[in-house]
Amino acid sequence: MSSYLEGKAAVVTGAGGGIGRAIALALAAEGAKVVVNDLGGGLDGSGASNAPADAVVEEIAEAGGTAVANYDDVSRFDAAGRIIQTSVDAFGGIDILVNNAGISRPGWFYEMEEEDFDAVVNVHLKGTFNCSRHACGPMMERRWGRIVNISSGAGIIGSVERVSYAAAKAGIFGMTNTMSRDLGPFGITVNAVCPGPTDTRMLQNSIRRAKEAEARGDPSSALAGSGLLRVRPYDPEDLAPLVAHLCTEAAGNVNGQVFHSSGSEFGWFQPLHVARAIYTNGRWSQDELAHIMPRSLTRGLQNPAPPA
Numbered sequence: 001m002s003s004y005l006e007g008k009a010a011v012v013t014g015a016g017g018g019i020g021r022a023i024a025l026a027l028a029a030e031g032a033k034v035v036v037n038d039l040g041g042g043l044d045g046s047g048a049s050n051a052p053a054d055a056v057v058e059e060i061a062e063a064g065g066t067a068v069a070n071y072d073d074v075s076r077f078d079a080a081g082r083i084i085q086t087s088v089d090a091f092g093g094i095d096i097l098v099n100n101a102g103i104s105r106p107g108w109f110y111e112m113e114e115e116d117f118d119a120v121v122n123v124h125l126k127g128t129f130n131c132s133r134h135a136c137g138p139m140m141e142r143r144w145g146r147i148v149n150i151s152s153g154a155g156i157i158g159s160v161e162r163v164s165y166a167a168a169k170a171g172i173f174g175m176t177n178t179m180s181r182d183l184g185p186f187g188i189t190v191n192a193v194c195p196g197p198t199d200t201r202m203l204q205n206s207i208r209r210a211k212e213a214e215a216r217g218d219p220s221s222a223l224a225g226s227g228l229l230r231v232r233p234y235d236p237e238d239l240a241p242l243v244a245h246l247c248t249e250a251a252g253n254v255n256g257q258v259f260h261s262s263g264s265e266f267g268w269f270q271p272l273h274v275a276r277a278i279y280t281n282g283r284w285s286q287d288e289l290a291h292i293m294p295r296s297l298t299r300g301l302q303n304p305a306p307p308a
Ligand code: NAD
Pocket: 013, 014, 015, 016, 017, 018, 019, 020, 037, 038, 039, 040, 041, 042, 043, 045, 052, 072, 073, 074, 075, 100, 101, 102, 103, 123, 127, 150, 151, 152, 153, 194, 195, 196, 197, 198, 199, 200, 201, 202, 203
């Protein structure tokens, strides 16, 4: 155990398994006292159980750290308040929040039910708002805070069969950028981390679906060719040090940034910028655009899903 986070109080949502568990263990190993939040439901968000959060609390205690469990649902605003209050009651405040909880309800866009779209957005995007909104007051009082939002490359380049997930993760980038500006003056940093393919039940489910698509020999299924079957997933423990570092004093000036982890390779995303531009005096006509666009702005661009 080292002590980069000695004396800090942390909340990690969805910390009963997968990536959240590894982050909770890493924060505790640096001396933070950790609220291990987890609803304990299925991958699709159904059901609930105290067992996953309890098990991680026990693991942290066995390793010599301090943790308490919370089983509330991040997607409900009042319940998110209880998650943060658990830290205030047990540890006297909150310094660190990692918004990690997530669910998955994959399916083709043209078949997706409203209820499934809402459920995913409510956990990932609304859950990030809910917990951060409750945590920022106590952090602002201390004029110190660290919020790390777990997003995904799916929010940048899109994904197959996961429109709700990609939309929620893209929303988290906008929320991260804006929260970092609103909260920065109070000594609070807000950053996002995008894990590469990481060996958790969420990824295993995607791999299973890709295998099924391949076995069906379904040529229209882009999933079969998505590369998922060729990757060697990373361990959740690989990216946890990056999240822990963003919570330390040393990262105090790192705010509003997006990072990526591919195992032990960590990367920083340059903010989206205009890569090409064309200009005219007045307004473009369709004739002009038909001529110039393929030679300038849209030159060489690839269609990620051309007609089958
Ligand atoms: P996981 O299913 O193992 O972990 C998610 C955890 O969140 C579960 O323990 C679950 O019980 C909990 N949870 C779900 N809904 C909740 C709710 N409403 N309230 C509280 N807890 C809830 O999956 P994971 O892969 O560890 O995912 C963690 C995060 O990492 C997610 O945000 C996911 O989108 C993101 N991510 C994962 C990968 C990957 O390859 N595994 C890649 C990019 C991003």
